[in-house]
Amino acid sequence: xxxxxxxxxxxxxxxxxxxxxxxxxxxxxxxxxxxxxxxxxxxxxxxxxxxxxxxxxxxxxxxxxxxxxxxxxxxxxxxxxxxxxxxxxxxxxxxxxxxxxxxxxxxxxxxxx
Amino acid sequence: xxxxxxxxxxxxxxxxxxxxxxxxxxxxxxxxxxxxxxxxxxxxxxxxxxxxxxxxxxxxxxxxxxxxxxxxxxxxxxxxxxxxxxxxxxxxxxxxxxxxxxxxxxxxxxxxxxx
Numbered sequence: 518x519x520x521x522x523x524x525x526x527x528x529x530x531x532x533x534x535x536x537x538x539x540x541x542x543x544x545x546x547x548x549x550x551x552x553x554x555x556x557x558x559x560x561x562x563x564x565x566x567x568x569x570x571x572x573x574x575x576x577x578x579x580x581x582x583x584x585x586x587x588x589x590x591x592x593x594x595x596x597x598x599x600x601x602x603x604x605x606x607x608x609x610x611x612x613x614x615x616x617x618x619x620x621x622x623x624x625x626x627x628x629x630x
Numbered sequence: 631x632x633x634x635x636x637x638x639x640x641x642x643x644x645x646x647x648x649x650x651x652x653x654x655x656x657x658x659x660x661x662x663x664x665x666x667x668x669x670x671x672x673x674x675x676x677x678x679x680x681x682x683x684x685x686x687x688x689x690x691x692x693x694x695x696x697x698x699x700x701x702x703x704x705x706x707x708x709x710x711x712x713x714x715x716x717x718x719x720x721x722x723x724x725x726x727x728x729x730x731x732x733x734x735x736x737x738x739x740x741x742x743x744x745x
Contacts, residue, residue, distance in 0.1 A: 549730050560634070560721055560736035561673070568731065605673065614728040615686060617663055617675030 520544050523606055523621025531629050536593040540606035540621045543587065547619070548611040550582050552591045555603045555623065564604075565591060596628045632656070634737035636722050642743045643712055651707045651740045655724030662705050663725075663734060664697060668718035679705060680728045691716075712744045 523540045530536055538552075549568045553561035565580035567573045567589075573580045581590040589608075593600055603623040610616055635654045643649050655662050664676040676689045679699045690697070694712075699705040709716055719741050723734040 553736075558738075558741075560738045562736070563733055566733065607673075609730045611730050614661060614725065614730050614732065615678060615680075617665070617678060617689070618673075618734060619675070620673040622672035 520619050521606065521608065521621040524624055525622050527625040527627055529627040529629060530596060532596060532598060534596050534628075536591075536596050536600070536626060536628075538591040538593075538604050538606075538624050538626070540589050541587055542589075542608060542619075544610070544619075545584075545587065546610040547608040549609045550580070550589050551607040551618070552578075552580060553605040553607055553620075555605060557602075561605055598628045598630050601626060601628045634722055634724050634735055636720075636737040636740050638740060639738065640741045640743075642745065644745050645714060646711055648708065648710045649712055649742065651709075651720050651742070653705045653707070653722030653724075653737060655703065655705070655722070656735055657703075659724035659726055659735075660702065661725045661728040661732070662699060663723040664705070664707050665721040665723065665736075666691075666718045667721055667739070673721070676707075678728065709742075712742075714744050717742055717744045 521542045552565040555561045567580050570582050570584045577594045579592040605623040606621040607618040637652045662679040667673045682699045694710045697707045719739040721739045723736045725732040725734045
C-alpha cells in the first residue's frame with residue numbers, strides 16, 4: 518500500500534461546477550498537508566497549506582483535513598478553464614523537514630468551457 | 631523576486647553518458663531539496679541540503695546519483711552512466727529554513743531523456 522493514495526483521473530467537469538479532489542494516507546505521523554497545482558511542463562505551485570483537522574478557505578479553494586480518517590480534500594468552487602491542471606496532495610511529518618514531502622500521484626483535472 | 635530556477639530545462643543524452651543538473655534556489659533560502667517526477671512513480675523525494683550539508687543520501691536511487699551544494703546557494707545533481715530508467719523530470723525546491731512547516735517553492739524542473 519502506498520503511503521498516499523490519490524485518484525489520477527482524469528476528472529472532467531463543466532465550467533462553474535464544484536470540484537472535489539481527495540487523498541488518503543496511511544502514516545499517522547503526517548502532520549502538515551498541502552495541495553499543489555501543476556500546469557503542464559511547469560513546477561508545482563503551492564495552493565493550500567494546513568496542519569490541523571478542519572477546513573481552511575482561500576478564495577474559491579477550501580482545504581479539508583480529517584486526521585482521524587486520514588483523509589484530505591480540496592474543493593474548488595466556481596471552477597474555471599484556467600483551473601485545468603494536475604493537483605497534487607503532499608504531506609510531511611513533523612520534526613525538521615528532513616524527510617521531504619510525500620506526494621500523491623496527482624489528479625488531472627479538466628474544466629470544460 | 632526571482633523564484634527557483636533550474637537549468638537546463640531539457641536534456642537529451644545517450645545511455646552511459648554523465649549529466650549535471652543545476653538548481654538556483656531563492657536567495658536567502660537555506661534548505662534545498664531535489665525530487666524526481668516520473669510517470670510511473672509520481673513525485674519522489676531524493677535528497678535535501680541544510681546549508682551545504684546533505685546528511686542523508688539514502689533517498690538517491692543508486693550510487694550513480696550524487697549531489698552537492700556550494701556557498702549555501704547553487705546545487706548540482708549529477709547522474710553518472712545514465713540509464714533509460716533515469717528519464718524523468720528532476721525538480722528542485724527551496725525553503726527559508728529546514729522545517730516541516732516551511733513552504734517549499736519549486737522550480738520548473740529539468741526534463742531528462744536518456745536514449
